[in-house]
Amino acid sequence: MTAALPEHIPPTDWMTAAPTRAVLAALGAGGATVRFVGGCVRDAILGLKPDDIDLATPETPDVVIRRLEKAKLKAVPTGIAHGTVTAVAPPGTFQVTTLRHDVATDGRHAEVVFGTDWAADAQRRDFTINALYADADGRLHDFTGGRADLAAGIVRFIGDPERRVAEDYLRVLRFFRFHARFAKGEPDAASLAACAAAKNRLDRLSGERIRDELLKILALPNAAAALGLMYQSGVLQALLPEARFEPARFDALVDLQRAVAASGGVEPEVWPRLAVLLVPGDAGPAREGLADRIADRLRLSNAQRLRLNGLLAPPTFDIAALADDTAFSEILYRCGTERCRDQLLLLASVAPEQQDVVIRRAVATATWQRPIFPLRGADILALGFSPGPTVSALLNDLESWWVAGGFRADREACLKRLRARVQTTAEGP
Incomplete structure (x- = not known):
């Protein structure tokens, strides 16, 4: 026996909240019909909290704007050509769209005309489960069979x-x-x-x-x-013509991300998941410039481009280095926590037998604080050196010594090492 489909949804917190009531009251002035529509109705049926609240009305955008402003609510004409006005009722925003139907489309944009037919408005939407409407009291309106599809998955x-x-x-x-x-x-x-x-x-x-x-x-x-x-x-x-989906490796990565999060590390991120599509488990073809090509194609920000470049670059360490605490601290210091964690996850996605140590090290990246090298170039200049490559070489040499020692040397110890290093350099062979 098929279970009866719901005719109503119980009004939830977001439906009865003061900002929602204020917008509904403003738009409904004069007896106009206003309904919740789309994803918020779908999610309410499923008992989920929606990300956005969309509303539909037969009133034209100019009327919508006028009624919102009369109620002292801000109206933003975000998509006026398509009938969409954003109602601002702090702390929330509501997308209000006039009923419409398409008269021309080109695969990217549509020319629409406004109307008053709810069924026609439903027919222009994408999926049946996204074409559901609900009155303020939760009464459902379904013109495309969305409730049945939602129940059947x-x-x-x-x-x-x-x-x-x-x-x-x-x-x-x-x-x-x-x-x-x-x-x-x-x-x-x-x-x-x-x-x-x-x-x-x-x-x-x-x-x-x-x-x-x-x-x-x-x-x-x-x-x-x-x-x-x-x-x-x-x-x-x-x-992404360069993409190759390897289910086992992708699943291994996702499992590692979840395990890291469950153990107190960072929540799963999308960038390692994108990278694992672009770097196959075997050696694969040359990947020179791949990150920049993907970044250009997807219009990534500079920060996202750098992240992807780091993910697709050859790894700077192997999993064997994770066994030693000092070696791992040096990796963190040289790579930074984010890049180190990214490399850990990608390496372990093809070496699941190492997942325990990888999870432990990846969790540690969430709280690791980068030590501050106690010396600066000014400390070397104070000994009589002129600015130039000699100063940089000395500073890098001292920093490497400090890192190899597990960051334990304090400023005085580093200065002592500097003086000894300068003396040795001055004496020559």
Whole structure:
């Protein structure tokens, strides 16, 4: 016997919070209908807290703005051409969109006309589970079968999958992300086929849009499920031709990240997961300039580019060095905690037998404080040296001695070593 689908959702904290009530009251002035829509309704049905609160109304954007301002709420015309206004009711923001339907699309942008038909508005959305509406009291409105799909764990496009994809090719990436988050079994065949068929058109998407969606996929607890489907369908290679998905290695990395977090280390991050797609477990082809090519393609920030360069560079140590505390401290000092942790995870993803020591060392990076070398160039100049390479060489030599000694020498000991080193240099052979 099939369980009855819900007709209502119990109003949750975010639905009844004062900022939400203020926005609903402002938009509903004069008897206008306002409903929650999309992901927030889907998540409420599942008992999850939504990241964003979206609202829909038949009122046009100018009316929405006027009513918000009359209620002393800030209105920001964030997507006015598509009917979207951001309502600011501190501490929250709400995306308010006028009911609409598409009149033209090119795979990236759509021309829309505003309307009053809730069912028509639902038909232009991407997936059935994202086309759910709810009144302020929690009464649900479902025009596409989203409740049944959500209960069954099926992510499917509304109507003709190929048409939905052609309207916005970013929906290909969104399909894999939502499948990994909400599906309970095999992917919807028609939806998957439409995504695979569109792989050669993904170059129409901007690097920023691909980057944002790809990083969201990599951050998922079940990222491997999405990446596996993307690789099998050819979508991943269309986005990153250099990528090669090795399920065992990716799973090993994710397991290590979770173990590190569970032991008090940092939470799992996306960058090692991206890197493991780009550096195969075997030697692979030359990777010269790979990080910069990926950074250019995905429009990464300078900090993200540096992080990826560090991940894809040849490792500066091997796992055998982890057994010795002094050697590991030197690695941390030379590499920095972030790069050291990144290298630990990537090395261990192909050497699972070393995972215990890797986890212990990776956890240690979260709290390790870099010691401060007690000397500066001024200390050498004070002995009569002129600025130049001799000063740098002496300083580097002394720092290496200090590091090799486990950072134990204090300033006085380092100065004594400096004076002895200078004397030896002055006496010559």
